[in-house]
Structures are given as structure tokens and as C-alpha cells.
Amino acid sequence: MLRHVVAQVFGNFGQAARLTLLLTFLPMGLLLVLFLSTGATLDPSMGQGDMPNPGMIFLLVLAGIVVSAITYCWAAVGWHRFVLLEEYGNGLVPRWHGGFVLSYIGRAILLGIVVFLIAFVSSLVLGGLLFALPGVVSLLVVTGWVLGMSWVITRLGLILPAAALGEPMSIGESWRATAPVATDLLVPLFIIALAMSVLGGLVNLVFQGSVLGFIPQGLLYWIQILLNLSLMTTLYGTQVQGRTLN
Template structure:
């Protein structure tokens, strides 16, 4: 059986076979920043957080509480890191939360954050370099189709690089040390096969999100410093569905790195 298919199958089973524990581990944490934003900006629930000009029909979000959004952003980062570490540890160590929140692993979370920043820096450097090459090619060929194809290729290429060096994240989550080079070398034998799950996961999430926008989205004009922009707002059903898709996508992306770590570093078998 093709390794890429086995990998994708294992990831899907890992996530959808553990939705209950995953919800217990992550959902409360991920709800914290949302609660903070809504408590500090209650108008988001009533629609009072944006003003609509009666004459032009244009909306502006200038009355939003900035500090509440900043606090929610910080809480979101901390809670996402906490949830990611807890999910990795559940899969690799079968560690269940002992209360409402998963166990706090401060040193692991700090190392995870540091490794995530390292990956981000590498991705930024690689993306910048590749973007320059793409820009030159597009300038020479003057073809919109080529520009779109190369842009999509850039996104998938960066995802491929991130996956290959991303094994340092589950390693940090369980307190192990793994370098960028070690992760890259460990994934070398399956570097071609991991393209399949990367593409399928990205396409599935894109199709689902676009479907939600098409079914439950409404475009309204928003005044910005750069002029009038169309802002898509979702109905409550759309928001719930969008959050659910985002949550599952987070679990799947983390499960992909966790599965690769378990298989290639720890020698575990794929289902």
C-alpha cells in the first residue's frame, strides 16, 4: 500500500476516531480567547460593534475595543500552543487531562513555541527566496495562468517543507530533543509520498470553507484606510461550521506531524 495513502488514512482515523478526547483536550482552551473577545466587545453578538452609514450602507468596525482584541490574541496564542502540546501528548503518550483543562506543561510549551518560531523563520526565508524567483518568471512570461500555478505551487511547496522539518514540534511537546536537520533526514525516505496528505488536507479544508462562505456568507462594504473593501460576514450557523472546520483542520495538521514522528522517529506502525 502506498505510504502517502497509509499516512493519510492513519491521520484521519487518529482524528475522527478520537473526536471525544480531542474535544475534551482542546475545545475549552480554544474557547477562552473567543470568550475574552466577546466579553470585551459584547457588540459583536448584537451587531453594535460596527457602524453602518444610513446613506451609503457602508460599515465600519472603528468602535471595536482594541485592547480586548489584543488580549484575545495573546490568549489565543497561549491557548493554541497549550492545546497543540496536549494533543501531541495525548496521541504519543496517551496523556488525558485531569480536569477542565489539560495539564499545563510550561517548559514543553515554551520549547514548542521556540521551535514554531524557528520553523516560521525558515519558512519566511524560503518563501521570500522562492517568491523572488517566481516574480522574475512571471515578469518574463507575463502569463496570469503561470502566475496562479506558481503561486499555488509556492503554497504547497512551503507546506511540504514545513511538514518535513515539523517533527521538531511533537518532539518538543513530549520533552524530547530533535533538530531541524534530524527531522529533514528522517523524512527524506518518504519526502515524495507525504505530498498526497498535504494536498488532500489543503483541498478538503479549502472546499469546505468556500462552501460555507457561499452558503452562509454575506458581503458588506467596509471603509478601510485603503478605501472601500468588501467584507464577508457569516451567519451564526456559518460561524459555527467555520469554527468546526478550523478545529478539525488544526487537529489533522497536528496529527500529520504526530504520525510522522511516531512512525519515523519512534518506529510505530501505521494502521
């Protein structure tokens, strides 16, 4: 499964860039330009009278969140449809499917609410135990909890590629569909997270906090998004559509 996910991304790297790269970073660039245009600065010596309107900053951040959600889901729908339907994009962006993008956003919000509730309850239970455990053990427990939450998200997340195809699917159906590969999922989830953490650490080590380090960090962020989307796409293809791994 991990081999198939990696091959899916890097074997179609050019198409992946055309479908998702611009939409991933465009909101960040626009928000930065708009933010700077208000006169905002990180200089602590700036006087209170020179501060931009807080209401304007709030609106810009809110607009950035909305635009980011739309562009991310647009890119995700495009990638799912490319892999599962061989649908190519238009130039530097995927084809626009407004209904599918809105459905994707709605299901992503639903998934976020369910995952938040699970994370909240489990963290309350876990929090009491961490104080009684040694530091190293606590770190391992927290790492396991993060991996477990990624596992839950992935198992419930087949509703997202289903939305990209315009197919109905409930969270319960996604959970049941992934049951046969529930244990196998831990391997790609762990390896992808470990690889991205190690590479991110190397970037920090090389650039030592330099602004230039944002470029490779951004690329790693983009690649991790692609790998996670491809994992759900692969699961949908194998567990729902009955495809076989190459």
C-alpha cells in the same frame, strides 16, 4: 499515511474535542468580549469622539495574540502527548506542562522565522516569473508554492511534537528524519487542503455571508488544525520513534 491521520482524529473525536476545542476558541471569545466592552463598533457612521482608545485596542489585540499562542500550544502539546503517550486530559483541557508549552512556543517561533525567510526568498524569485506567465498557469504556480511551503513546514515541524515530549530535536534532524517519506507527504497535505477548501466553499455558498456561517467555518478551522497536528504526530511516531502505521 492520510488514512492513519484521519482515523487518528475522527477515531478519537471525543477526546480531541476535550483536549483542544475549548482552548482553540476561548481566546477568540475572550477577545471579542473585551473588544466589544471598549465600545468598539464596525459602524462607519460612528463619530470620532465615540471611538475607543486606540492604545487600549492595541493592548487588547496584543493580549489576545499572547493568550492565543499559549492556549494553542497548550492544546497542541496535549494532543501530541495523548497520541504518543496516551496521556488523557483533565476535564475540558489537557494537563498543563508549563515547561513543554514554553518549549513548544519557542520552537514554533524558531520554525516561523525559518519558514518566513524561505517564503520571502522564494516569493521574490517567483514574483518575477508570475508576470510572464498566463493567468491560469500563474494560479497553478501559486498553488504549487503554497503546497510546497506546507511541505517544508511539515518536514521541519517534527521539532514541535518533540518539544511536547520534552525531547531534543533540531530543525536539521527533523528534515533528515522526514527524508524517507518526503514524496509521500505531498498526498495528505494536498488532500487535506483541498478537502478543507471545498468544504469552506460549500459553507460560504450555503450561508451566503451570514453570521451563522462562522460556526461551521470555525469547526472546519478546528478540524484542519487537528489534521495538521496529527500529520506531524504521525510522522514523529513513525520516523523518529519507529512505529508502524496501522
